[in-house]
Amino acid sequence: MDSLTQIVLGASVGEAVLGKKVGNKALLYGAIAGTIPDLDVLARNFTDTVTAIEWHRGFSHSIFFSLLFAPIFGWLISRIERKSDTTWQDWSKLMFWGLFTHPVLDAFTTWGTQLFWPFDVRLAFQNIFVIDPLYTLPFLVFLILVLFQKRTSPKRLKYNNLGLLVSSSYLVLTLVLKGIAYVKFNNSLQEQGIDYIAMDTRPTPFNSILWTANIETADTYLIGSYSFFDSRPIQFSSYPKNHQLLGSLATDKKIERLKHIVEGWYTITKKNDQLFFNDLRFGLISLDSEEERFAFSYQIIPKGDEIVIEETPKLRSDAKHLLAALWQRIWGN
Known part of the structure; x- marks a missing residue:
């Protein structure tokens, strides 16, 4: 806390x-x-x-x-x-x-x-x-x-x-609210005919009314949100795992340690020939369904025979936009 x-x-x-x-x-x-x-x-x-x-x-x-x-x-x-x-x-x-x-x-x-x-x-x-x-x-x-x-x-x-x-x-x-949210997510996945491997639920920032879930499928992760004031079905956005982008780096000791820390909940993205390791546990930087940036993302920088891991800095403007979006989303979709 x-x-x-x-x-x-x-x-x-x-x-x-x-x-x-x-x-x-x-x-x-x-x-x-x-x-x-x-x-x-x-x-x-x-x-x-x-x-x-x-x-x-x-x-x-x-x-x-x-x-x-x-x-x-x-x-x-x-x-x-x-x-x-x-x-x-x-x-x-x-x-x-x-x-x-x-x-x-x-x-x-x-x-x-x-x-x-x-x-x-x-x-x-x-x-x-x-x-x-x-x-x-x-x-x-x-x-x-x-x-x-x-x-x-x-x-x-x-x-x-x-x-x-x-x-x-x-x-x-x-804890009770988390249990209710889990049931809602699970029911929604069944209604939409989505088979999944694992599901991880947690509250969104600063409240216990709006919840989010990471859902693991064979080759993608789905992310959805549910408010206790929602009146419409839960919608899920898809994010490819892209684990293959790591190539030979997949067995690097630092990468293996990162995988262990996040307990397997991660995606890999590539931007301008730069690799990023995204920790899914803390969600996206915004509530936009088109958002691709994660709250905790780490750039993988090759340096000779080793790699350097650097956390991607967060912007204050993102925090302001997230707070505004959260306040609106809490009251239902």
Whole structure:
């Protein structure tokens, strides 16, 4: 999830663990704990693109990381907060739950997380977009109410529990909505006589009303969208896999690693003799049925006996157009 959401979750968890003892300091250190796992993004400054992708939501988002570093961070905080009536065990407990709930929440997004690192298992339930105001904003309101209550006030506990309850309930609701959307896509494919190998569904940005699906067939991928306000049948756009365009590069180690990361959901495009590896998991850059650009695309650049993988930059204008199109599409086709 986005940084604000993880800060809010971490602060709320910190309050639940140690709020009665240290008041708003529990919110502060909980927010810090909720931020720490995402520092893995700094890897992009020190390594190549493929390695940075592999490291993101890897070690720092694992149970192992939480267990290993919670006592270390707990000890550091206990040295800073010597005057408070707390022990390093108290702070270690707060840090563990702040560090651990971060990847648990991330597991519900499209990117997922390697919660059981070093085992090669990525959890990605794909039922909530990385930024969802309906999850974050109510949670944030309750957290702000907590801030203005005295440490011993019963209202403080009440508001914090409500924030956790409302946000968690919404998360469960999105799982239900995902199930309904899956049935709608499946029924539509059957009605249109489309045989498919696999289907991957997820919410579109910033909402849980409009859903999209990637459908794998023998030689193409189909992409369709469904809003709970739709009144017309789902239409699917076709995108050829073009895996053969890789040629001898198909067995290159970096390409093999990219294939593993995207779990097989990719297409290859060729433009002006340049090859691009497109990650289908995050969809297209717009809702236009003629759109061919994907949100995450990587240029394959041969350099001698090796290749370099570079992520294609995104344009701000594309983001603005996508937001406008999403708002219109959410209300039905």
